[in-house]
Amino acid sequence: MLEGQSCLISRALPSSCEQESKWAYMTYRLLETSKGKRSLSEESGEVPQGGDSVKRRRLPEVSDCLIIEEMELPADESNHQGVAGEYSDTNSLIHPIGRDISINCLLHCSRSDYGAIASLNQSFRSLIRSGELYKLRRQNKITEHWIYFSCNVLEWEAYDPYRRRWMTLPRMPHNECFMCSDKESLAVGTELLVFGKEVTSHIVLKYSMLTNSWSHGVEMNSPRCLFGSASLREKAIVAGGTDAQGTILSSAELYNSETQTWMTLPSMNRPRKMCSGVFMNNKFYVIGGMASNAEVLTCGEEYDLDKGVWRIIPNMSSGLNGAAGAPPLVAVVNDELYAADYAAKEVRKYDKENNSWVTLGSLPERSMSMNGWGLAFRACGEQLIVIGGPRAMGGGMIELNSWIPRDGPPEWNLIASKHSGSFVYNCAVMGC
Incomplete structure (x- = not known):
């Protein structure tokens, strides 16, 4: 856990080049210096404590505002001043080093710190909430992954494995029909999309990390549920599922979170529902699923984004659902495909050359499920994450177990736990 005034120096990410580290340190020192130039009475409001001692105001720590919230800035920080109070050029952000270098410094800060940075003044707040930093992070291949999951209807939590902190998202808008319907979730760009039904139609609710709020998202061209999906940076693909009348679909769509648009893709070779999706080697895969209420599909399909064609892969998901x-519990780490066999409580790895699955070892002992329901199996950067826990009357324990795949059987590490509903309804990993 970070302490004191260290919120502008990232210790979560691997260090980049030495020069960038120096700029980050300069940013921090400039902020400290500019604070020191203000008078003590301006800075603290002089709160007496036992006579002549005063309590000084501090910079927000990371724990003060992990998620950017609506806030009213003090008048002296919102009247178009830079971080160092005497500067008036808001476009520079940190005036002595200029806007471009200021942004380069912020790119290499942990995104856990962005809430604190946004509270410094209006210029920083506007920059963080514009999404510009996250777009530049994608271009520079700077990514941190947070885990979002729901163990209670309409309630979502997030976990930052870099800083090992829990965050509670605002409660979703209340909707009786939406509460009772099947829901899918998908994290893409800086958005968390939750798909469900409202009477006879489908709706999408969108959580924005930039504004820390829920709103209605853009509907697909062919709304659906029970589909397979996966995201790659600012784009995501959904495939298959069922429409509002229960018809099983073969259609697929691509979503771009930057343009907020859906684009219809060529249809798969087979209609399927209750399937899973992953990106691997820059291709999208649909795995398993049902062709009808009784027919289990063992084939997968591969979509080549460059050629715009689907290819069937026989027996790709045999035994996974x-x-x-x-639906098959699958995840990709370093372009290798893994699966959780919830019946045997084992982890398997896909052998691409032989189109077969190899058993590696066991799942965490306390990860319980009901035929695979209630258990999450996800990739989180270079880690595989299993989210679940033991059942208990009146509640339970949610546990996050992590393993970085390497030679040998899985060695699971418990990275976080808390009292909560132990049944995971939905789960998504946001990398940005």
Whole structure:
């Protein structure tokens, strides 16, 4: 856990070049210096404590504002001043080093710090909430992954594995029909999309990390549920599922979070629902699913984004799901495909050359499920994450176990736990 005034120096990410580290340190020192130039009475409001001692105001720590919230800035920080109070050029952000270098410094800060940075003044707040930093981070291949999951209807939590901190998202808008319907979730760019039904139609609710709020998202060209999906930076693909009348679909769509648009893709070779999706080697894969309420599909399909064509892969998901079970629990780390066999409580790895699955070892002992339901299996950067926990009357324990795949059987590490509903309804990992 970070202490004191260190919120502008990232210790979560691997260090980049030495020069960038120096700029980050300069940013921090400039902020400290500019604070020191203000008079003590301006800075603290002089809160007496036992006579002549005063309590000084501090910079927000990371823990003060992990998620950017609506805030009213003090008058002396919102009247178009830079971080160093005597400067008036808001476009420079940190005036002595200029806007471009200021932004380069911020790119290499942990995004856990962005809430604190946004509270410094209006210029920083506007920059953070514009999404510009996250777009530049994608271009520079700077990524941190946070885990978002729901163990209670309409309630979502997030976990930052770099800083090991829990965050509670605002409660979703209340909707009786939406509460009772099947829901899918997808994290893409800086958005968390949750898909569900409202009476006879489908709706999308969108959580924006930039504004820390929920709103209605853009509907697909062909709304659906029970589909397979995956995201790659600012784009995502959904495939298959069922429409509002229950018809099983073969269609697919691509979503761009930057343009807020859906684009219809060529259809798959087979209609399927209750399937899973992943990106691997810059291609999108749909794995398993059901062709009808009784027919379990063992084939997968590969979509080549450059050629715009689908290819069937026979027996790709053999044994990964059943008619009464959850969709295949699959995840990709370093372009290698892994699966959680919830029946045998084992982890498997996909052998691309032989189109077969190799058993590596066991899942965490306390990860319980109901035919695969209630258990999350996700990739989080270079880690595989299993989210679940033991059942208990009146509640339970949610546990996050992590393993970085390497030679040998899985060695799971418990990285976080808390009292909560132990049944995971939805889960998504946001990398930005």
